[in-house]
Amino acid sequence: MRADVRRLHLALVVVALGATGRAEGQGIADLPAGARVRITLPDSARLHPFMPRTQSVIGTLARAGSDTLWLQVAGPDPLRVPRGAIREVEVSRGVSRARSALQFGLGMGVGVGLVGYASADDADSRQEAVLAGAIGAVLGGVVGAVRPYERWKRVR
Numbered sequence: 001m002r003a004d005v006r007r008l009h010l011a012l013v014v015v016a017l018g019a020t021g022r023a024e025g026q027g028i029a030d031l032p033a034g035a036r037v038r039i040t041l042p043d044s045a046r047l048h049p050f051m052p053r054t055q056s057v058i059g060t061l062a063r064a065g066s067d068t069l070w071l072q073v074a075g076p077d078p079l080r081v082p083r084g085a086i087r088e089v090e091v092s093r094g095v096s097r098a099r100s101a102l103q104f105g106l107g108m109g110v111g112v113g114l115v116g117y118a119s120a121d122d123a124d125s126r127q128e129a130v131l132a133g134a135i136g137a138v139l140g141g142v143v144g145a146v147r148p149y150e151r152w153k154r155v156r
Contacts, residue, residue, distance in 0.1 A: 028064050028089055028155055035061045036092035037071065038152055041085055054087060090152040097148045104144030109137025 031037065036058070043055040059071035062078040069086065070078040113133020120126040 028069065028083070031061055031064060031091060031155065033061055033063055037061050037155075038090045038092070039069065039071070039081060039086050040088040040090075041081070042087060057081075089155040091155050093151040093153050095148045095150050097145045099151070100148035101141040101144035105137045105139075105141030108140025108143075109133045112136035 037060075038056055038058045040054050040056050043053050046053050047055070057071065057073060057079070059073040059079065062070040062072045064070075067083050069081045069083060069089075071081060073079045110133065113129055113136065116129030116132050117126055120129050
């Protein structure tokens with residue numbers, strides 16, 4: 001029986017590797033002007049405890065040169081940032097109410113349900129925990145739909 005389980009795991013790994021597509025990275029030079037980007041720059045102080053010493057700037061890409069990025073942040077003049085100072089560049093994937101609702105609802109539902117289920121002593125308490133998880137999922141879905149968040153994809 002143990003050999004059958006190993007074969008199944010091997011088959012799953014082969015299928016997973018075969019199903020993946022070719023990995024291609026998007027470079028900064030490939031970004032179109034007008035794309036909403038978030039860049040991460042080094043900073044001398046921490047914004048929060050246990051966080052890295054970095055500062056993020058969000059803006060619209062005005063243009064990308066070989067050694068400089070120009071971001072339209074506020075006002076008429078673009079912000080000029082040397083590429084050597086940039087730690088990370090991310091491009092916005094937009095805001096999706098449906099995805100935010102689904103992710104927040106699942107997270108809240110599973111979180112509430114697992115905590116209640118793990119602390120339950122009997123079958124009735126476990127049923128109540130599952131119901132609380134379902135209610136948490138619905139409430140989380142509503143919160144996620146009302147307050148969607150922006151998703152980011154790493155470029156560099």
